[in-house]
Amino acid sequence: MVNQLFTSIFEITGSINLVSFLICIGAALLLGYISASIHTVGNTYSKGFVVSLALLPAAVCVVIMMVNGNVGTGVAVAGAFSLVRFRSLPGTAREISSIFLTMAIGLATGMGYIGYAVLFVIVIAPVQIIYSKSTFGEKDMDSLQRTVRITVPESLNYTDAFDEAFDEFTTSHQLLAVKTSNMGSMYRLTYSVLLKQSQDEKNLVDALRVRNGNLEISSSQREFVAHEL
Structure with missing residues:
Protein backbone atom coordinates (compact mmCIF):
# COMPACT_ATOMS: atom_id res chain seq x y z
CA MET A 1 0.00 0.00 0.00
CA SER A 134 16.50 32.12 11.70
CA THR A 135 19.68 34.19 11.65
CA PHE A 136 21.37 31.60 9.42
CA GLY A 137 23.61 33.38 6.91
CA GLU A 138 23.49 36.71 8.72
CA LYS A 139 26.64 38.44 9.91
CA ASP A 140 27.01 40.12 13.28
CA MET A 141 28.35 43.21 11.54
CA ASP A 142 25.16 43.67 9.47
CA SER A 143 23.74 45.99 12.13
CA LEU A 144 26.76 48.28 11.71
CA GLN A 145 26.65 48.50 7.92
CA ARG A 146 25.12 51.66 6.50
CA THR A 147 24.52 53.31 3.15
CA VAL A 148 25.30 57.03 3.52
CA ARG A 149 24.24 59.62 0.93
CA ILE A 150 25.84 63.06 1.05
CA THR A 151 24.87 66.10 -1.01
CA VAL A 152 27.77 68.47 -1.74
CA PRO A 153 28.11 71.66 -3.82
CA GLU A 154 29.89 71.33 -7.15
CA SER A 155 32.69 73.58 -5.88
CA LEU A 156 33.72 71.06 -3.19
CA ASN A 157 36.44 68.55 -4.03
CA TYR A 158 34.82 65.50 -2.49
CA THR A 159 37.71 63.10 -3.21
CA ASP A 160 39.06 63.13 0.33
CA ALA A 161 36.86 65.77 1.97
CA PHE A 162 35.19 63.26 4.30
CA ASP A 163 38.07 60.87 4.97
CA GLU A 164 38.79 62.34 8.41
CA ALA A 165 35.19 61.82 9.58
CA PHE A 166 35.04 58.32 8.11
CA ASP A 167 38.35 57.33 9.68
CA GLU A 168 37.15 58.50 13.09
CA PHE A 169 33.75 56.78 13.19
CA THR A 170 33.93 53.90 10.69
CA THR A 171 36.02 50.79 10.25
CA SER A 172 35.82 51.01 6.47
CA HIS A 173 34.15 53.14 3.82
CA GLN A 174 33.75 52.94 0.06
CA LEU A 175 32.41 55.42 -2.48
CA LEU A 176 29.80 53.54 -4.52
CA ALA A 177 28.31 56.17 -6.80
CA VAL A 178 28.40 59.84 -7.74
CA LYS A 179 25.34 61.54 -9.21
CA THR A 180 24.68 65.14 -10.20
CA SER A 181 21.54 66.88 -8.96
CA ASN A 182 19.84 70.29 -8.97
CA MET A 183 20.70 70.96 -12.64
CA GLY A 184 24.31 69.93 -12.07
CA SER A 185 24.96 72.43 -9.30
CA MET A 186 25.33 69.69 -6.69
CA TYR A 187 26.68 66.15 -6.39
CA ARG A 188 25.07 63.29 -4.51
CA LEU A 189 27.63 60.82 -3.16
CA THR A 190 26.70 57.30 -2.06
CA TYR A 191 29.01 55.54 0.39
CA SER A 192 28.95 52.08 1.93
CA VAL A 193 30.34 52.31 5.47
CA LEU A 194 30.92 50.02 8.42
CA LEU A 195 30.46 51.83 11.74
CA LYS A 196 32.82 51.15 14.64
CA GLN A 197 29.88 51.25 17.06
CA SER A 198 26.13 51.62 16.53
CA GLN A 199 26.05 54.87 18.54
CA ASP A 200 28.58 56.42 16.13
CA GLU A 201 25.92 56.99 13.47
CA LYS A 202 24.79 60.38 14.80
CA ASN A 203 28.38 61.47 15.43
CA LEU A 204 29.28 60.55 11.86
CA VAL A 205 26.33 62.48 10.40
CA ASP A 206 27.20 65.55 12.52
CA ALA A 207 30.82 65.40 11.36
CA LEU A 208 29.77 65.11 7.72
CA ARG A 209 27.37 68.06 8.04
CA VAL A 210 30.28 70.31 8.99
CA ARG A 211 32.11 69.40 5.81
CA ASN A 212 29.26 69.54 3.28
CA GLY A 213 27.83 72.90 4.36
CA ASN A 214 24.90 71.37 6.24
CA LEU A 215 23.32 70.08 3.03
CA GLU A 216 21.21 66.94 2.92
CA ILE A 217 22.70 63.73 4.39
CA SER A 218 20.93 60.40 4.77
CA SER A 219 21.99 57.19 6.51
CA SER A 220 20.12 53.92 6.02
CA GLN A 221 20.56 50.19 6.38
CA ARG A 222 22.95 48.65 3.88
CA GLU A 223 21.32 48.22 0.48
CA PHE A 224 21.76 45.01 -1.50
CA VAL A 225 21.58 44.95 -5.28
CA ALA A 226 18.61 42.79 -6.29
CA HIS A 227 20.48 40.70 -8.88
CA GLU A 228 23.35 39.80 -6.55
CA LEU A 229 22.92 36.24 -5.23
Whole structure:
Protein backbone atom coordinates (compact mmCIF):
# COMPACT_ATOMS: atom_id res chain seq x y z
CA MET A 1 0.00 0.00 0.00
CA VAL A 2 2.79 2.39 0.93
CA ASN A 3 4.68 1.57 -2.28
CA GLN A 4 1.61 2.45 -4.33
CA LEU A 5 1.56 5.93 -2.80
CA PHE A 6 5.00 6.56 -4.30
CA THR A 7 4.29 4.93 -7.65
CA SER A 8 3.55 7.04 -10.68
CA ILE A 9 -0.19 7.33 -11.18
CA PHE A 10 0.39 6.67 -14.89
CA GLU A 11 1.82 3.23 -14.08
CA ILE A 12 -1.42 2.43 -12.26
CA THR A 13 -3.79 3.77 -14.92
CA GLY A 14 -1.62 2.61 -17.80
CA SER A 15 -1.81 5.97 -19.60
CA ILE A 16 -2.88 9.57 -19.18
CA ASN A 17 -6.66 9.83 -18.99
CA LEU A 18 -9.07 12.48 -17.80
CA VAL A 19 -9.09 11.27 -14.19
CA SER A 20 -5.31 11.02 -13.84
CA PHE A 21 -4.92 14.38 -15.61
CA LEU A 22 -7.28 16.11 -13.18
CA ILE A 23 -5.64 14.43 -10.17
CA CYS A 24 -2.18 15.62 -11.21
CA ILE A 25 -3.38 19.15 -11.99
CA GLY A 26 -5.30 19.33 -8.72
CA ALA A 27 -2.28 18.13 -6.74
CA ALA A 28 -0.02 20.63 -8.54
CA LEU A 29 -2.38 23.53 -7.79
CA LEU A 30 -2.76 22.54 -4.13
CA LEU A 31 0.97 22.07 -3.56
CA GLY A 32 1.67 25.25 -5.53
CA TYR A 33 -0.64 27.17 -3.21
CA ILE A 34 1.15 25.74 -0.17
CA SER A 35 4.56 26.58 -1.63
CA ALA A 36 3.47 30.15 -2.49
CA SER A 37 2.10 30.59 1.04
CA ILE A 38 5.41 29.46 2.50
CA HIS A 39 7.24 32.08 0.42
CA THR A 40 5.21 34.83 2.10
CA VAL A 41 6.70 33.89 5.49
CA GLY A 42 9.51 36.29 6.32
CA ASN A 43 9.88 37.60 2.74
CA THR A 44 8.84 40.73 0.90
CA TYR A 45 6.65 39.90 -2.09
CA SER A 46 4.08 41.15 -4.56
CA LYS A 47 0.71 39.59 -5.24
CA GLY A 48 1.61 38.93 -8.87
CA PHE A 49 4.72 36.97 -7.90
CA VAL A 50 2.90 34.86 -5.30
CA VAL A 51 0.10 34.07 -7.77
CA SER A 52 2.72 33.06 -10.34
CA LEU A 53 4.34 30.74 -7.80
CA ALA A 54 0.96 29.13 -7.08
CA LEU A 55 0.23 28.51 -10.79
CA LEU A 56 3.74 27.56 -11.95
CA PRO A 57 3.60 23.90 -10.75
CA ALA A 58 0.40 23.32 -12.75
CA ALA A 59 1.95 24.83 -15.88
CA VAL A 60 5.07 22.67 -15.59
CA CYS A 61 2.90 19.66 -14.77
CA VAL A 62 0.95 20.02 -18.03
CA VAL A 63 4.13 20.42 -20.08
CA ILE A 64 5.62 17.23 -18.62
CA MET A 65 2.40 15.23 -19.03
CA MET A 66 2.03 16.24 -22.67
CA VAL A 67 5.48 14.88 -23.57
CA ASN A 68 5.52 11.91 -21.17
CA GLY A 69 7.11 8.90 -22.89
CA ASN A 70 8.28 11.01 -25.84
CA VAL A 71 11.90 11.51 -26.91
CA GLY A 72 11.30 15.24 -26.57
CA THR A 73 10.96 14.91 -22.78
CA GLY A 74 14.52 16.04 -22.20
CA VAL A 75 14.03 19.12 -24.36
CA ALA A 76 10.73 19.87 -22.63
CA VAL A 77 12.31 19.65 -19.17
CA ALA A 78 15.06 22.06 -20.22
CA GLY A 79 12.43 24.38 -21.67
CA ALA A 80 10.37 24.16 -18.50
CA PHE A 81 13.30 25.22 -16.37
CA SER A 82 13.91 28.15 -18.71
CA LEU A 83 10.60 29.52 -17.39
CA VAL A 84 12.72 31.00 -14.62
CA ARG A 85 13.15 33.88 -17.06
CA PHE A 86 9.44 34.69 -17.12
CA ARG A 87 10.12 37.76 -15.00
CA SER A 88 11.33 40.90 -16.73
CA LEU A 89 13.37 42.01 -13.71
CA PRO A 90 16.14 40.10 -11.93
CA GLY A 91 14.96 38.27 -8.86
CA THR A 92 16.47 37.89 -5.41
CA ALA A 93 18.04 34.63 -4.30
CA ARG A 94 14.94 33.78 -2.27
CA GLU A 95 12.62 34.38 -5.21
CA ILE A 96 14.69 32.25 -7.54
CA SER A 97 14.89 29.41 -5.01
CA SER A 98 11.10 29.55 -4.56
CA ILE A 99 10.65 29.36 -8.34
CA PHE A 100 12.83 26.26 -8.59
CA LEU A 101 11.03 24.64 -5.65
CA THR A 102 7.63 25.12 -7.27
CA MET A 103 8.97 23.89 -10.60
CA ALA A 104 10.24 20.74 -8.85
CA ILE A 105 6.69 20.20 -7.61
CA GLY A 106 5.39 20.61 -11.16
CA LEU A 107 7.92 18.10 -12.50
CA ALA A 108 7.01 15.51 -9.87
CA THR A 109 3.26 15.85 -10.39
CA GLY A 110 3.70 15.94 -14.16
CA MET A 111 5.47 12.58 -14.01
CA GLY A 112 2.62 11.26 -11.89
CA TYR A 113 4.62 10.95 -8.66
CA ILE A 114 2.10 12.77 -6.49
CA GLY A 115 3.24 10.97 -3.33
CA TYR A 116 6.80 12.16 -3.82
CA ALA A 117 5.57 15.69 -4.55
CA VAL A 118 3.58 15.75 -1.30
CA LEU A 119 6.52 14.31 0.64
CA PHE A 120 8.83 16.92 -0.90
CA VAL A 121 6.57 19.75 0.28
CA ILE A 122 6.22 18.21 3.76
CA VAL A 123 10.00 18.02 4.10
CA ILE A 124 11.00 21.32 2.45
CA ALA A 125 8.25 23.55 3.92
CA PRO A 126 9.42 23.58 7.56
CA VAL A 127 13.07 23.80 6.46
CA GLN A 128 12.31 26.85 4.31
CA ILE A 129 10.39 28.54 7.14
CA ILE A 130 13.16 27.80 9.66
CA TYR A 131 15.83 29.30 7.38
CA SER A 132 13.68 32.38 6.71
CA LYS A 133 13.03 33.00 10.41
CA SER A 134 16.50 32.12 11.70
CA THR A 135 19.68 34.19 11.65
CA PHE A 136 21.37 31.60 9.42
CA GLY A 137 23.61 33.38 6.91
CA GLU A 138 23.49 36.71 8.72
CA LYS A 139 26.64 38.44 9.91
CA ASP A 140 27.01 40.12 13.28
CA MET A 141 28.35 43.21 11.54
CA ASP A 142 25.16 43.67 9.47
CA SER A 143 23.74 45.99 12.13
CA LEU A 144 26.76 48.28 11.71
CA GLN A 145 26.65 48.50 7.92
CA ARG A 146 25.12 51.66 6.50
CA THR A 147 24.52 53.31 3.15
CA VAL A 148 25.30 57.03 3.52
CA ARG A 149 24.24 59.62 0.93
CA ILE A 150 25.84 63.06 1.05
CA THR A 151 24.87 66.10 -1.01
CA VAL A 152 27.77 68.47 -1.74
CA PRO A 153 28.11 71.66 -3.82
CA GLU A 154 29.89 71.33 -7.15
CA SER A 155 32.69 73.58 -5.88
CA LEU A 156 33.72 71.06 -3.19
CA ASN A 157 36.44 68.55 -4.03
CA TYR A 158 34.82 65.50 -2.49
CA THR A 159 37.71 63.10 -3.21
CA ASP A 160 39.06 63.13 0.33
CA ALA A 161 36.86 65.77 1.97
CA PHE A 162 35.19 63.26 4.30
CA ASP A 163 38.07 60.87 4.97
CA GLU A 164 38.79 62.34 8.41
CA ALA A 165 35.19 61.82 9.58
CA PHE A 166 35.04 58.32 8.11
CA ASP A 167 38.35 57.33 9.68
CA GLU A 168 37.15 58.50 13.09
CA PHE A 169 33.75 56.78 13.19
CA THR A 170 33.93 53.90 10.69
CA THR A 171 36.02 50.79 10.25
CA SER A 172 35.82 51.01 6.47
CA HIS A 173 34.15 53.14 3.82
CA GLN A 174 33.75 52.94 0.06
CA LEU A 175 32.41 55.42 -2.48
CA LEU A 176 29.80 53.54 -4.52
CA ALA A 177 28.31 56.17 -6.80
CA VAL A 178 28.40 59.84 -7.74
CA LYS A 179 25.34 61.54 -9.21
CA THR A 180 24.68 65.14 -10.20
CA SER A 181 21.54 66.88 -8.96
CA ASN A 182 19.84 70.29 -8.97
CA MET A 183 20.70 70.96 -12.64
CA GLY A 184 24.31 69.93 -12.07
CA SER A 185 24.96 72.43 -9.30
CA MET A 186 25.33 69.69 -6.69
CA TYR A 187 26.68 66.15 -6.39
CA ARG A 188 25.07 63.29 -4.51
CA LEU A 189 27.63 60.82 -3.16
CA THR A 190 26.70 57.30 -2.06
CA TYR A 191 29.01 55.54 0.39
CA SER A 192 28.95 52.08 1.93
CA VAL A 193 30.34 52.31 5.47
CA LEU A 194 30.92 50.02 8.42
CA LEU A 195 30.46 51.83 11.74
CA LYS A 196 32.82 51.15 14.64
CA GLN A 197 29.88 51.25 17.06
CA SER A 198 26.13 51.62 16.53
CA GLN A 199 26.05 54.87 18.54
CA ASP A 200 28.58 56.42 16.13
CA GLU A 201 25.92 56.99 13.47
CA LYS A 202 24.79 60.38 14.80
CA ASN A 203 28.38 61.47 15.43
CA LEU A 204 29.28 60.55 11.86
CA VAL A 205 26.33 62.48 10.40
CA ASP A 206 27.20 65.55 12.52
CA ALA A 207 30.82 65.40 11.36
CA LEU A 208 29.77 65.11 7.72
CA ARG A 209 27.37 68.06 8.04
CA VAL A 210 30.28 70.31 8.99
CA ARG A 211 32.11 69.40 5.81
CA ASN A 212 29.26 69.54 3.28
CA GLY A 213 27.83 72.90 4.36
CA ASN A 214 24.90 71.37 6.24
CA LEU A 215 23.32 70.08 3.03
CA GLU A 216 21.21 66.94 2.92
CA ILE A 217 22.70 63.73 4.39
CA SER A 218 20.93 60.40 4.77
CA SER A 219 21.99 57.19 6.51
CA SER A 220 20.12 53.92 6.02
CA GLN A 221 20.56 50.19 6.38
CA ARG A 222 22.95 48.65 3.88
CA GLU A 223 21.32 48.22 0.48
CA PHE A 224 21.76 45.01 -1.50
CA VAL A 225 21.58 44.95 -5.28
CA ALA A 226 18.61 42.79 -6.29
CA HIS A 227 20.48 40.70 -8.88
CA GLU A 228 23.35 39.80 -6.55
CA LEU A 229 22.92 36.24 -5.23
